[in-house]
Amino acid sequence: TQLLEQSPQFLSIQEGENLTVYCNSSSVFSSLQWYRQEPGEGPVLLVTVVTGGEVKKLKRLTFQFGDARKDSSLHITAAQPGDTGLYLCAAFLQGGYTGANSKLTFGKGITLSVRP
């Protein structure tokens, strides 16, 4: 059973379009993270959301944490080819982050392709 469900799995859009992708779970999280990974590289942290209902913006990327802290969305405005990559949501299970040994669990990821 996948704890973090991400959708859609694959998305191919034209440059300039807007998009929203999702990370859903039946579990409540103390925080949730979004990463972007480019081919052949490690994931890079984009944002951490902590408070239910929280909205964080990173240039053209808008992240929202659900009110119940069970889900999150990522909205990209006017997508550009440079946004192409694998978007991963991740969370610390079993009570959240409690220290260095806390294990981060990832969703399956959303592969985004932005065509010029």
Add this chain to the structure above:
Amino acid sequence: GAVVSQHPSRVICKSGTSVKIECRSLDFQATTMFWYRQFPKKSLMLMATSNEGSKATYEQGVEKDKFLINHASLTLSTLTVTSAHPEDSSFYICSASDGHRGITGELFFGEGSRLTVL
């Protein structure tokens, strides 16, 4: 942000040989390092948790004799794939934490190491 570096970034080896991958935290002391495996277009699967000076903790289904992990210092952890087989071909990624990331936690990831076993 903190820097984690992996070496080598790519390695090709013959079946039956062993390969060592290094993970270094360059500007902080990593009390804990994690090793992940990633198949093409798939998510990261945690293999093991590596603590400095103690034995690694392996996730269910990961063979500890196959994937040897050594965390000999606060800045270096190594993953050795022993007697490699083609099915071990994958992208291996490490991450590190210094344990001082508040309630949200932040892990820093290496660039990954692509292993191809012929």
